Each structure stands twice: as C-alpha cells, then as structure tokens.
Amino acid sequence: xxxxxxEPKILAFCCNWCSYAGADLAGTxxxxxxxxxxxxxxMCSGRIDPTFILRAFQVGVDGVLILGCHPGDCHYIDGNYxxxxxxxxxxxxxxxxxxxxxxxxxxxxxxxxGKRFASIINDMTERIRALGPFVR
Amino acid sequence: MSDVRxxxxxxxxGKNIAGVINVPEVTEYAKTLxxxxxxxHNLFTCSADGLSSITRKIGEYKLSRVIVAACTxxxxxxxxxxxxxxxxxxxxxxxxxxxxxxxxxxxMQEPEKATGKAKDLVRMGIAKARLLEPLxxxxxxxxxxxxxxxxxxxxxxxALNLANQGFEIYLVERDKELGGLxxxxxxxxxxxxxxxxxxxxxxxKVKNHQNIKVxxxxxxxxxxxxxxxxxxxLDQKGEEKKIKVGTIIVATGAEVLKPVDQYGYGDKSNVIxxxxxxxxxxxxxxxxxxxxxxxxxGARIPERQYCSRICCMVAIKNAVLIKENDPxxxxxxxxxDLMTYGTEFEKYYQKAMEKGVRFIRYSLDKLxxxxxxxxxxxxxxxxxxxxxxxxxxxxxxxxxxxxxPHEDNQDISRMLRVSLxxxxxxxxxxxxxxxxxxxxxxxxxxxxxxWPASVPETISQAYAASAKAAIPLRRGYIRSEGITAxxxxxxxxxxxxxxxxxxxxxxESQSKDGKKLAHITTAQCKGCGTCGAACPSGxxxxxxxxxxxxxxxVEALVI
Numbered sequence: 001x002x003x004x005x006x007e008p009k010i011l012a013f014c015c016n017w018c019s020y021a022g023a024d025l026a027g028t029x030x031x032x033x034x035x036x037x038x039x040x041x042x043m044c045s046g047r048i049d050p051t052f053i054l055r056a057f058q059v060g061v062d063g064v065l066i067l068g069c070h071p072g073d074c075h076y077i078d079g080n081y082x083x084x085x086x087x088x089x090x091x092x093x094x095x096x097x098x099x100x101x102x103x104x105x106x107x108x109x110x111x112x113x114g115k116r117f118a119s120i121i122n123d124m125t126e127r128i129r130a131l132g133p134f135v136r
Numbered sequence: 137m138s139d140v141r142x143x144x145x146x147x148x149x150g151k152n153i154a155g156v157i158n159v160p161e162v163t164e165y166a167k168t169l170x171x172x173x174x175x176x177h178n179l180f181t182c183s184a185d186g187l188s189s190i191t192r193k194i195g196e197y198k199l200s201r202v203i204v205a206a207c208t209x210x211x212x213x214x215x216x217x218x219x220x221x222x223x224x225x226x227x228x229x230x231x232x233x234x235x236x237x238x239x240x241x242x243x244m245q246e247p248e249k250a251t252g253k254a255k256d257l258v259r260m261g262i263a264k265a266r267l268l269e270p271l272x273x274x275x276x277x278x279x280x281x282x283x284x285x286x287x288x289x290x291x292x293x294x295a296l297n298l299a300n301q302g303f304e305i306y307l308v309e310r311d312k313e314l315g316g317l318x319x320x321x322x323x324x325x326x327x328x329x330x331x332x333x334x335x336x337x338x339x340x341k342v343k344n345h346q347n348i349k350v351x352x353x354x355x356x357x358x359x360x361x362x363x364x365x366x367x368x369x370l371d372q373k374g375e376e377k378k379i380k381v382g383t384i385i386v387a388t389g390a391e392v393l394k395p396v397d398q399y400g401y402g403d404k405s406n407v408i409x410x411x412x413x414x415x416x417x418x419x420x421x422x423x424x425x426x427x428x429x430x431x432x433x434g435a436r437i438p439e440r441q442y443c444s445r446i447c448c449m450v451a452i453k454n455a456v457l458i459k460e461n462d463p464x465x466x467x468x469x470x471x472x473d474l475m476t477y478g479t480e481f482e483k484y485y486q487k488a489m490e491k492g493v494r495f496i497r498y499s500l501d502k503l504x505x506x507x508x509x510x511x512x513x514x515x516x517x518x519x520x521x522x523x524x525x526x527x528x529x530x531x532x533x534x535x536x537x538x539x540x541p542h543e544d545n546q547d548i549s550r551m552l553r554v555s556l557x558x559x560x561x562x563x564x565x566x567x568x569x570x571x572x573x574x575x576x577x578x579x580x581x582x583x584x585x586x587w588p589a590s591v592p593e594t595i596s597q598a599y600a601a602s603a604k605a606a607i608p609l610r611r612g613y614i615r616s617e618g619i620t621a622x623x624x625x626x627x628x629x630x631x632x633x634x635x636x637x638x639x640x641x642x643x644e645s646q647s648k649d650g651k652k653l654a655h656i657t658t659a660q661c662k663g664c665g666t667c668g669a670a671c672p673s674g675x676x677x678x679x680x681x682x683x684x685x686x687x688x689x690v691e692a693l694v695i
Contacts, residue, residue, distance in 0.1 A: 009693065009694060011690065011693055016210075017555075017575060018555070020210070021210060021555075021575070023237070023238050024208050024210060024234075024237040024238065026237075026238075026242055027208070027236065027237030027238055027239075027241040027242050028237060028241070030241055030242070030244070031242065032242055032243065032244060032245065033242055033243075035239075035242075035243040035246050035249040035250060035252075035253050038253065038256055038257060038260065038693050039234070039238055039257075040260070040686060040689050040690065041209070041234075042665060042681055042686070043619065043662075043663050043664055043665055043681060044664040044665055044666065046664055046665055046666035046669060047664065047665025047666070047668065047669055047678065047681060047686075048669060049668070049669040049683065051683075052683075052686055052687065052690055055687055055690050055691070056690050056693070059690065059691050059693070059694050060694040061690070061693060061694060072550060073549070073550070073555075074553075075553050075576070075664075076553075076639050076640075076662055076664035076666070077553070077639035077640075078639055079639065079664050079665075079666050082637065082666050082669075082670070086669070110555065110556075111555045111563060111575075112555065112556070112557045112558040112563055113558075118242070
C-alpha cells in the first residue's frame with residue numbers, strides 16, 4: 001500500500017566513465033528527473049563491495065542503484081562483469097533476508113545515454129515509492 | 137579527525153545553479169557541519185577571482201581539506217586541484233560535489249527539493265573529504281611514437297603534423313591505397329578545386345617522409361598495454377606485426393549511406409548517390425538534361441535524426457558543376473532546409489541560384505514520388521509555395537545521403553576502450569572543452585570518425601588532435617593520477633584472488649620471508665577497484681576511493 005507523502009531516498013553508485021558521464025549528459029541536455037537520487041561516484045562499478053550496499057540499507061536508504069558501463073564496454077575491460085556476478089549473488093542473499101528484489105537494481109548506462117539515465121532514475125523512484133520505506 | 141579543517145566553496149555558476157538552488161542557504165548549512173571552519177559562495181568559482189579566493193583562504197584559515205560544490209568534476213576537478221596545489225595543499229585533499237549537471241539542471245521545477253539534495257550532496261562530500269589522505273601522482277614514461285589509424289585526409293594531415301616535429305609515426309590504412317573518401321571525389325566546395333589537388337600532394341609527402349611508416353592493407357587487430365605504452369598488433373592480410381606506441385589518433389572517417397530501396401535506388405538504373413555522381417563527374421559529365429536531386433535521404437528522419445552537415449553543399453556544388461558544363465540542363469534540388477553555414481557557403485548558394493539551379497522545399501509528411509519502371513522518368517513533388525503537386529521530368533535522380541559511422545567503429549571502440557556516441561560516431565571527452573581527445577589519456581580523434589566534417593574542418597581537427605598528441609610525446613611522460621591500489625602486507629593472506637581479477641595483470645603473487653603476498657605494480661594499476669572490492673582480508677586499499685571514504689558518503693546520505 002502506498003504511503004502518502006513518502007519520498008524515497010535512493011543511492012546510486014555511478015562509474016566515472018559511463019554512467020556518471022551519462023548522468024552529466026542528462027544535465028547538459030536539461031532532462032528533468034525525480035530529485036530522490038544521491039550519486040556516489042566511483043571509478044568502476046567493479047569497485048562496489050556488497051558491504052557498501054548492505055550498509056546503505058542499514059542506515060535507512062530505501063533503494064540502491066548500481067550503474068555501470070554496458071557489458072563489453074567497461075573502461076577497465078571487465079569490471080562490470082564482476083559487478084554483475086556480485087550483485088547477482090547479493091540479490092539472492094537479500095531475498096533471504098526478506099528485502100524486496102526491486103530495492104537493489106543493477107543497470108547499464110553509457111556516456112551517451114542521458115535520457116536512459118533519467119528514465120532509470122524515474123522508474124526506480126516510482127518502484128520504491130510503491131514499496132514504501134525500507135524497514136530495518 | 138578533530139584536527140581536519142574543511143573549507144567549502146559553493147558556486148552560483150551565474151544563474152545555472154543559483155537560479156534553482158538557494159546557494160546562500162546551502163552555504164550556511166555547510167557551516168553547521170563538523171570540521172567545516174570556513175564556507176563561502178562565489179558567482180563563478182572557476183573564475184580568476186574564485187580560484188585565487190580558494191588559494192588565499194587555504195592559507196588564511198589553514199584549511200586542510202577543500203570542497204567545491206559546482207558543475208561537474210569531469211570538467212573542472214583539475215582546475216580546482218591546481219588552485220589547492222598553489223596554496224601548498226596536496227591536490228588529493230580536494231573533493232568536488234556536483235550540484236549543477238546532476239542537480240540544478242535536472243530539477244529546475246523543484247527548487248526546494250534541489251536545495252535539499254544539494255545539502256545532502258555537500259554533506260556527503262564533506263564526509264568523504266574528512267577522511268581523504270594526500271597522494272602522489274604516478275609518472276609513466278611515454279613510448280616516443282604515435283599510431284594514426286586511418287590514411288585519409290584526417291589521418292595523413294595528423295601524421296604529417298607530428299612527423300614534421302620529429303616524432304615517429306605509424307600510419308595504418310585498411311585499404312590498399314592512402315586517400316580515403318577524397319579518392320572518390322571530383323571537386324571540393326567552395327573552391328571547386330579538384331579533390332586530387334588536395335589528396336595527391338598530401339599522399340606524396342606522407343609516403344616520402346622519413347618519420348612516417350605507412351602500412352596499407354593493414355588493420356589494427358589488438359591493443360594491449362596502458363596509456364603512453366601501447367602494444368599494438370597489426371594485421372596485414374593475415375601477417376601479424378607488433379608495434380609499440382605512446383599515443384594513438386583515431387582518424388578512421390565515415391562512409392556514405394547507400395539508400396537501398398529508397399526512391400528506386402538499387403532497382404532503377406538511373407538512381408545514384410552524390411558519391412556515385414562524383415565518380416561520374418570525374419569521368420566527364422553525361423548528357424542528361426533533367427537532373428533531380430533529393431536531399432536528406434536517410435537523414436533527419438526518426439531512425440537517424442542527425443544532420444550530416446556537408447551534404448547540402450555537396451548537392452549544390454554538383455548542381456553548379458552540371459549547370460556550368462551545360463547551361464541548358466535543368467537541375468532541381470529538392471530539400472528540407474539548406475545547411476549553408478560555412479565560410480562563403482551562402483555566396484555559393486546564391487551562385488547556384490543565379491546559374492538557374494531550382495530549389496524546391498519538401499516536407500517529411502509529403503515525400504517526393506518517383507515515376508517510371510526500369511528507369512525513373514519523372515519525380516512528383518508537392519511545391520509548398522505554389523500549393524500544388526508538380527511533376528519534374530527526370531533523366532537522372534541523385535540522392536543526397538548522410539555520412540554514417542563505419543560498422544567496425546565498435547571494434548576500435550572496444551580495443552581502445554573509448555566511447556561511441558548515440559549515433560555510432562566516436563564520442564569526444566567534451567564537445568566544447570576537449571573536442572579532439574577521448575576521456576582516456578593519450579588517445580585522440582579527428583575528422584569524420586568523430587562527426588561529419590568538411591575537408592577544411594577535418595584538417596583543422598587533425599592539426600588539433602596531433603598538437604594534443606605531441607604533448608605527451610614531447611614531454612616523455614604522462615602524469616597518471618595517484619588513484620591506485622595498495623596492499624597492506626600485514627593483512628594480506630596470500631589467497632591470490634586479486635591476482636586473478638586484475639584486468640591489467642598488475643598484481644602478482646610474490647614470496648616474502650616465506651609468506652605469499654600480493655604485489656601491485658603501481659605504474660600498471662588503473663585504479664578500477666575490482667581487487668579492493670574482492671579482497672576478503674580487507675588488505676587492499678583503493679587510494680582516494682577507500683572503503684571508509686565510500687562508507688562515510690553512504691552513512692552521510694541519511695541524516
């Protein structure tokens with residue numbers, strides 16, 4: 001059931017070469033999107049230790065988004081493949097903890113995809129809004 | 137941690153940030169945060185005033201960490217880092233918070249939420265800054281040679297520019313001859329000079345230059361190594377050759393779209409592209425009396441939205457040449473806007489009209505129609521000013537099509553780890569500030585590989601790219617950021633997971649006092665963080681993106 005007035009807090013890890021650049025492109029193109037996301041910049045999505053994500057949920061973040069380069073296009077050759085494996089495993093663990101699948105999302109955004117970045121943020125915001133706040 | 141002194145500088149960026157975000161409010165908020173001893177806001181923090189203010193305040197307030205909240209680190213981080221260094225503060229003690237490209241510009245209708253987001257982001261940036269440590273850059277030697285991929289006018293101009301400065305160049309061209317697209321052209325607008333007058337002398341100079349090693353019928357098969365030190369494998373008809381270069385220039389050009397199944401192309405014998413018309417004109421103009429040209433075929437349509445910039449001028453030039461050859465010939469150019477933007481282009485267009493070339497505008501919702509069976513006999517077009525459909529007799533139908541990216545741009549993009557843009561052309565680091573380089577150091581791009589360009593534009597870009605490539609070649613080194621991994625040998629268990637994961641083989645297992653330990657070669661480390669994320673012992677620290685720094689940002693998200 002939707003909680004009225006609930007504004008999701010979403011954390012997005014963006015990699016410097018693709019998704020962070022894509023996010024900047026959304027800005028240069030003045031594409032408007034939901035103001036619920038806070039970006040943490042990393043050099044590669046492969047930097048993301050699953051414990052960062054667990055910590056985010058622990059402190060009360062409602063949704064976590066990992067955005068990396070498209071498979072095959074990773075600036076560091078295959079960092080994103082490792083991310084994919086790690087997140088896949090993490091999701092299995094989260095489901096056993098009763099955390100809804102939609103709260104953690106892994107997606108790929110290239111440096112040329114400003115529109116795609118915005119639409120992923122909007123989509124994630126609405127999904128989390130429908131799920132309600134993360135309950136510890 | 138209590139001795140850290142943080143200074144915060146928040147930028148208005150004119151109205152770009154301040155028009156949405158309440159900058160004074162965010163500044164006051166910053167002052168309330170622990171360890172912040174100074175905060176100010178500036179109209180343009182990147183201006184000379186703003187930069188000198190940062191340098192001065194570091195001294196005045198004895199700041200040990202600096203935050204700038206402004207546009208995006210991708211353009212201005214180096215600038216502010218330099219301002220810190222000018223005050224004697226290690227440049228890695230600086231953190232950039234993005235409140236424009238990722239805040240004010242994208243939440244323009246929600247100023248309160250944007251201001252709240254800016255406060256959150258500043259708080260997160262400060263949380264990281266508190267934990268930042270000083271770092272040193274890594275100096276990497278550069279192999280004193282350059283690889284130019286593509287032997288057209290772009291590649292050759294760039295190669296010559298560098299070779300004349302004394303550098304060793306490898307020029308690789310996949311066709312059996314140098315020259316690229318210009319080999320197929322007749323005359324160039326607006327001078328009407330023959331294409332061969334440009335390309336033949338250029339090719340001769342390149343072939344005779346002692347510093348340029350030309351490899352035709354050759355493709356780039358693989359690129360290994362790291363910036364400033366590339367190991368490139370070339371393939372010449374099955375025979376492999378390995379070369380070592382320090383910089384790479386991508387000048388692979390583009391190709392002309394063949395409009396298959398449009399307006400009878402491929403089916404009717406008298407329908408050709410402008411490129412095919414160039415070949416015909418080269419061999420002497422035919423005796424066609426009624427020539428119709430249709431512009432924007434396959435361009436500026438939903439499936440391919442861009443304008444290819446140069447084709448209008450190509451069409452107008454060819455129309456003028458046909459008319460000059462035979463003033464009785466009738467030439468109609470059907471267009472959807474005419475892009476005559478460049479030096480003397482408008483004058484050339486006037487000349488075309490004076491010579492009797494007729495220009496008719498058509499629109500996407502009322503496309504011209506061809507009439508004829510084996511050949512096109514006529515073209516029907518709705519004349520907007522007359523308000524009715526007219527029928528143009530036609531002996532030859534010329535379709536003006538755009539330049540499109542080569543299919544194998546994808547292969548080069550993967551080999552070099554450089555980005556492609558939305559339409560498949562190569563994507564430069566920044567359209568305005570870094571137009572001929574990639575986000576990756578020591579790799580550059582010029583000419584139609586980047587975006588459709590005329591010959592003068594291509595040559596300018598080639599000069600620009602080669603000038604930029606000369607910098608690391610001349611200096612002999614590239615300064616690489618100190619964002620690398622380091623191993624705490626006390627914590628390392630010798631498991632070897634990191635060794636397997638490193639994409640650059642920068643980690644090896646070494647024996648020290650009988651204990652197996654991971655050893656990282658810093659010059660080869662790119663700082664991706666894959667090893668750091670995987671290390672089960674927490675022995676690997678990713679400088680400038682350490683676990684504690686990232687976790688501090690995560691924890692600061694929620695107050």
